[in-house]
Amino acid sequence: MTPSDPAAPPVLRLGLPTGSLHEATLALFAKAGYVIAGSRRGYRPSIDDPEISVRLLRAQEISRYVEQGFLDAGLTGRDWTEENGSDVEALCDLPFSKATRAPTRWIVAVPDSSPVRSVADLQGKRIATEAVGLTRRFLAKHGVEAEVEFSWGATEVKVPDLVDAIVDITETGSSLRANGLRIVAEIMQSYPQLIASRAAMLDEWKRGKLQRLMILLQGAIAARDKVGLKMNLEEKRLPTLLSALPSLRQPTVSALAATGWVAVETIVDERVARDLIPQLKLLGAEGIIEYPLNKVVP
Secondary structure, X not given: OOOOOOOOOOOEEEEEEOHHHHHHHHHHHHHHOOOEEOOOOOOOOEEOOOOEEEEEEOXXXXXXXXXXXXXXXXXXXXXXXXXXXXXXXXXXXXOOOOOOOOOEEEEEEEEOOOOOOOHHHHOOOEEEEOOHHHHHXXXXXXXXXXXXEEOOOOHHHHOOOOOOEEEEEEOOOHHHHHOOEEEEEEEEEEOEEEEEOHHHHHOHHHXXXXXXXXXXHHHHHHOOOEEEEEEEEEHHHHHHHHHOOOOOOOOEEEEOOOOOEEEEEEEEEHHHHHHHHHHHHHOOOEXXXXXXXXXXXX
């Protein structure tokens, strides 16, 4: 690792994932207030924060580079940190993904016609997976000995001709069903995490920068699928309206210049806004405005 110049301004070296999480990660950072630009295939995209230097890497590699000090921090799945056995500090879960809000699940799957019904039935079998370490530790925990081989991808098509079972990730299970596979066991669930090196967390400036970044990223996730509502209302109608109004916290109510009128502002789930807005109108609300949110920071 190249020694840093003590005269240079401090910079946080941040690893972000390529592959399936790439676009979702850029969208999350955009909602948090950061613009990351550059070729998807480029290694060093630009970011509109001179205190952050971004590197794009495979999610599978990020925790190793953070542990070794080539990166100060990174965004990667908890599964890959555990697969690598990396000694890093997990700062927070960031529950977003490419398909659903559900966590990534590492599962053991076999063909529908397979006689394997439990983990014990994997004794002596051949298993293909990208997560060799996770799989071997899982089998050892259950006292099972099996041949575990590394798979470069398209793992689900290798059964039953090449292997007896696979360990793979799933979110919805649709790919497994399409390939005639069923789940025998779940090894772990994983969300993307913001991780940091032990050395970075001992550095006061980097620790502070990471804490601020974490607040913004968590705020962006908290705002997902929520909207703000503003409206005006006769004050005498306020108790009835408040009883019908779901909100993240108690709504903000402020007096208007017109005597006897108030302004009400609140945050609600976007999915309820469609039905809620006509109801609010019937309860006497006027000038109703719905607006999107980038961040909600408790």
